[in-house]
Amino acid sequence: MSENWDDKSPIYHQLKERVAKLIMDGSFAEGEAIPSVRQVSSEYKINHITVSKAYQELVDMGVLEMRRGRGMFVLTGAQTRLIVDARNEFENIELPEIVKRASQLGISSEELIQKIERFVDGS
Numbered sequence: 001m002s003e004n005w006d007d008k009s010p011i012y013h014q015l016k017e018r019v020a021k022l023i024m025d026g027s028f029a030e031g032e033a034i035p036s037v038r039q040v041s042s043e044y045k046i047n048h049i050t051v052s053k054a055y056q057e058l059v060d061m062g063v064l065e066m067r068r069g070r071g072m073f074v075l076t077g078a079q080t081r082l083i084v085d086a087r088n089e090f091e092n093i094e095l096p097e098i099v100k101r102a103s104q105l106g107i108s109s110e111e112l113i114q115k116i117e118r119f120v121d122g123s
Helices: 011-024 037-044 048-060 078-104 109-121
Strands: 064-067 071-074
Touching (some): 048 064
Antiparallel strands (some): 064 071
């Protein structure tokens, strides 16, 4: 995880998003323990309550579970759940904004598709 925090959103939210990304990309595998609140707090020099809040949001989402005396663990199905949630957010929030912005700039849907294809192809 990176130490850089931006001023655009609360640190607990940024930490939650970073942990979620690590679960989505498989860095934190299902069934695996994640770093403790104390460890993250100490390593990144952030308040333990901030770390606890980020972890609790992931528990509430059904991604992590607390095992008393053992720590936080990634639940089975967490990766899939996070990917589905991220896809839904992209399709329902981000993509409509991209289409709206393209329209404001006079970019046709065909032109937008071509630009996306070029971007995906890396050319």
